[in-house]
Amino acid sequence: MEHIHPGADTLALPPILDLTAAAALLENLLTLRGRPLSLNAGDVQRLGAQCLQVLLAARAAWAADEQDLSLADCSEDFLTTLNLFGVAPKTLTYCKELP
Amino acid sequence: MDPMAAIRETFFQECEEQLAELEAGLILMESGAAEAETVNAVFRAVHSIKGGAGIFALDALVRFAHVFETALDQVRSGTLATGPGVMNLLLRAADVLADLVRAARDNGAVDETRTAALVVEFTQISNLGHEPPPPPKSQPAAAAPVPAWQISFTPTPPLYAKANETALLLRELRRLGPIEVTVDTTNLPELSEMDPEGAYLTWNITLEADCAEQAIRNVFEFVEDDCHLEITAATPAEPSLKPGDVITGDNGFSFEFFPPPVFDEEEPLAPPEPEHHEPPPAPVAKQSPVEVMAAKAESAAAVSATIRVDLDRVDRMIDLVGELVINEAMLSQRVLEAGIARASGVAMALEELEHLTREIQDSVMAIRAQPVRSVFQRMPRLVREVAAQTGKQARLVTEGEGTEVDKTVIERIADPLTHMIRNAIDHGLESPEKRLAAGKPAEGLVRLTALHRSGRIVLEVSDDGAGINRARVKEKAIENGLISPDAALTDDEIDNLIFLPGFSTASTVSDISGRGVGMDVVRQSVAALGGRISISSRPGHGSTFTLSLPLTLAVLDGMVISARGHTLIIPLGAIVETLKPKAADVFPLDGEINVIRLRGGYVPMVDVAASLGYSDEFVEPDQSVALLVEGEGGVRAVLLADAIHGQRQVVIKSLEANYRAVPGIAAATVMGDGRVALILDVDAVVKTTRSELSRPEPSVLEAH
Numbered sequence: 001m002e003h004i005h006p007g008a009d010t011l012a013l014p015p016i017l018d019l020t021a022a023a024a025l026l027e028n029l030l031t032l033r034g035r036p037l038s039l040n041a042g043d044v045q046r047l048g049a050q051c052l053q054v055l056l057a058a059r060a061a062w063a064a065d066e067q068d069l070s071l072a073d074c075s076e077d078f079l080t081t082l083n084l085f086g087v088a089p090k091t092l093t094y095c096k097e098l099p
Numbered sequence: 100m101d102p103m104a105a106i107r108e109t110f111f112q113e114c115e116e117q118l119a120e121l122e123a124g125l126i127l128m129e130s131g132a133a134e135a136e137t138v139n140a141v142f143r144a145v146h147s148i149k150g151g152a153g154i155f156a157l158d159a160l161v162r163f164a165h166v167f168e169t170a171l172d173q174v175r176s177g178t179l180a181t182g183p184g185v186m187n188l189l190l191r192a193a194d195v196l197a198d199l200v201r202a203a204r205d206n207g208a209v210d211e212t213r214t215a216a217l218v219v220e221f222t223q224i225s226n227l228g229h230e231p232p233p234p235p236k237s238q239p240a241a242a243a244p245v246p247a248w249q250i251s252f253t254p255t256p257p258l259y260a261k262a263n264e265t266a267l268l269l270r271e272l273r274r275l276g277p278i279e280v281t282v283d284t285t286n287l288p289e290l291s292e293m294d295p296e297g298a299y300l301t302w303n304i305t306l307e308a309d310c311a312e313q314a315i316r317n318v319f320e321f322v323e324d325d326c327h328l329e330i331t332a333a334t335p336a337e338p339s340l341k342p343g344d345v346i347t348g349d350n351g352f353s354f355e356f357f358p359p360p361v362f363d364e365e366e367p368l369a370p371p372e373p374e375h376h377e378p379p380p381a382p383v384a385k386q387s388p389v390e391v392m393a394a395k396a397e398s399a400a401a402v403s404a405t406i407r408v409d410l411d412r413v414d415r416m417i418d419l420v421g422e423l424v425i426n427e428a429m430l431s432q433r434v435l436e437a438g439i440a441r442a443s444g445v446a447m448a449l450e451e452l453e454h455l456t457r458e459i460q461d462s463v464m465a466i467r468a469q470p471v472r473s474v475f476q477r478m479p480r481l482v483r484e485v486a487a488q489t490g491k492q493a494r495l496v497t498e499g500e501g502t503e504v505d506k507t508v509i510e511r512i513a514d515p516l517t518h519m520i521r522n523a524i525d526h527g528l529e530s531p532e533k534r535l536a537a538g539k540p541a542e543g544l545v546r547l548t549a550l551h552r553s554g555r556i557v558l559e560v561s562d563d564g565a566g567i568n569r570a571r572v573k574e575k576a577i578e579n580g581l582i583s584p585d586a587a588l589t590d591d592e593i594d595n596l597i598f599l600p601g602f603s604t605a606s607t608v609s610d611i612s613g614r615g616v617g618m619d620v621v622r623q624s625v626a627a628l629g630g631r632i633s634i635s636s637r638p639g640h641g642s643t644f645t646l647s648l649p650l651t652l653a654v655l656d657g658m659v660i661s662a663r664g665h666t667l668i669i670p671l672g673a674i675v676e677t678l679k680p681k682a683a684d685v686f687p688l689d690g691e692i693n694v695i696r697l698r699g700g701y702v703p704m705v706d707v708a709a710s711l712g713y714s715d716e717f718v719e720p721d722q723s724v725a726l727l728v729e730g731e732g733g734v735r736a737v738l739l740a741d742a743i744h745g746q747r748q749v750v751i752k753s754l755e756a757n758y759r760a761v762p763g764i765a766a767a768t769v770m771g772d773g774r775v776a777l778i779l780d781v782d783a784v785v786k787t788t789r790s791e792l793s794r795p796e797p798s799v800l801e802a803h
Binding site for chain 2: 018019022023025026029030033047048049050052053054056057058060061064081084085086087
């Protein structure tokens with residue numbers, strides 16, 4: 001689906017983001033690349049280090065492409081685990097205009 | 100079953116294993132045979148129990164395990180010397196830990212004063228093992244500088260491939276103290292080039308915890324080969340604040356020391372505050388116990404290639420194999436009856452089947468065979484407790500823990516052994532003063548040995564005490580009217596008097612072993628297992644109880660005989676030899692009993708059929724075959740039967756369970772032709788030859 005409007009695509013992250021989910025997540029992100037994207041983390045129950053890597057790399061890629069990457073509706077588990085990993089949620093997002 | 104319940108069950112099973120490991124390790128340490136790895140294993144055992152208990156929010160267990168673990172850590176780091184006092188404390192702590200685990204499993208209660216007392220003792224020894232504590236130590240709640248560790252952790256792809264997870268490690272680390280984590284993404288490749296299963300991140304962790312480096316390394320124990328790990332002390336300026344002050348803090352401020360579980364109950368959803376200077380609340384860890392257990396199971400599976408099997412399944416298999424053996428025997432019988440030649444294909448194939456059946460049976464029995472270790476491991480605790488109660492010093496040495504015996508036997512030797520060991524300490528060993536006076540070390544030695552001997556398991560309990568006071572035993576037996584005052588007894592016969600019912604040599608009846616139901620109960624329960632017990636004693640040097648038991652209670656090698664048309668089985672273990680009696684060698688004795696001359700000696704004869712009431716007439720000795728059997732305590736007799744049909748392995752079917760106990764008959768079995776054959780109770784039959792009261796055979800008295 002083509003978005004002429006600057007509104008972003010949305011990718012709902014699966015509940016379990018463990019190592020078996022990393023490959024699919026990467027693939028999904030690669031197909032959505034080059035356009036603004038909103039990640040919905042409302043269902044995430046578990047986040048593993050490998051999916052975290054993918055998310056961090058995605059943020060770098062979106063920043064390189066100068067496209068917005070945002071997080072929406074983060075679940076409690078998602079935030080707790082990010083905190084455990086020493087990753088602030090805002091380091092996973094990118095906004096073209098300076099905030 | 101509900102998956103959580105199943106995981107919980109697994110946890111408690113693992114706890115039992117860890118407790119066994121703990122006990123074994125501590126014993127090794129106590130004996131001075133411990134290596135560094137032993138101490139590590141002991142530490143790991145407690146650590147694992149603590150970790151698992153945390154998942155299930157078993158707070159009392161976690162708290163005690165933590166104190167215990169901290170002390171062990173001090174031992175490991177060398178700040179606490181393992182003298183006898185400390186070892187004793189550690190051993191008692193292991194007992195309490197076992198109680199706590201069992202209480203948690205069965206939702207039971209524990210003696211909290213005992214637990215608390217041990218915690219205080221730990222505090223004291225940790226202070227002793229230390230330099231004089233600086234004043235701030237008694238005020239841990241004050242803002243004393245907490246030492247910090249700097250940890251750099253870089254996983255490699257195999258770490259993830261083995262289903263380990265950084266998040267879990269970080270969580271585990273957070274149990275040690277507050278952590279501050281930053282992630283280094285320098286090595287992260289471009290999104291399109293990255294391998295989703297690669298490992299590109301490095302975590303830098305600052306851990307504020309007053310723990311040893313090894314405690315941190317333990318967190319990474321299962322992954323240390325699959326990551327780069329650097330641990331440096333961030334505040335090396337405080338060498339005196341090494342392990343131990345946590346405990347010291349606990350001394351005065353026990354509430355401060357373990358607040359998280361309390362907080363946890365009150366506000367279970369409260370997120371951990373970064374500046375909170377206590378270990379974070381448990382809820383995070385509770386999120387994914389499945390994950391943790393799965394990871395644990397994985398690593399455990401890598402270590403040993405064993406499986407846990409429900410006992411019912413094994414028992415069912417034993418039953419089925421028993422049926423198979425019977426069926427195979429019936430088939431052989433049919434083939435024989437059909438008159439098929441021995442060299443024919445059918446007979447040959449049948450023979451092969453017989454071999455296979457036998458092998459299957461042996462293999463199935465081997466599944467059930469267990470080392471006696473599980474029983475032996477309970478004994479050190481018993482020794483400690485009994486020694487403490489009696490004010491004696493005792494050390495237990497075990498040998499042959501690896502000796503295997505069928506589960507049916509294992510289950511039933513614990514009680515007799517417990518009684519015998521209690522007895523050895525309570526009655527066998529002297530008080531430390533008496534021992535020193537006799538020129539022996541104050542600490543008495545109790546030795547527990549297991550070994551295989553001619554198809555039986557032999558268990559020995561020996562002590563290096565004073566030995567049996569024969570004069571007193573005899574005096575007491577006369578006093579109780581068990582023997583006549585003028586009876587001339589050999590030393591061995593006097594020793595064996597203690598197996599008589601109601602016999603206790605202790606001058607005061609203690610609540611340990613002198614309940615008046617002493618060794619005769621042991622003897623009876625051993626006899627019920629088809630076993631024998633005997634004693635040998637050397638005055639001043641101690642006594643040895645020897646227990647001989649069949650390896651299994653499920654099958655038996657027996658000799659098939661016939662007596663007046665009845666088929667009977669005589670356990671092969673009891674048979675010494677078979678012979679063809681000659682009338683000239685038989686002499687009547689005392690009207691009822693005949694004796695046979697055998698290599699210069701005389702042995703009483705028993706007509707099997709007559710003794711079981713099959714016939715009133717005695718068989719003519721020269722018309723029969725004779726089997727020389729040896730009963731309990733080496734008592735011999737010659738059994739007379741009509742014919743011997745051969746040797747066969749039979750599956751034991753309990754007569755008591757299916758019918759009722761019959762004197763002279765131990766059990767029954769099903770023969771090849773489908774008929775039931777009775778298994779002779781050799782001891783009972785042999786007893787009938789000994790009917791004089793003056794003979795101090797315990798059995799005689801029991802026969803009344």
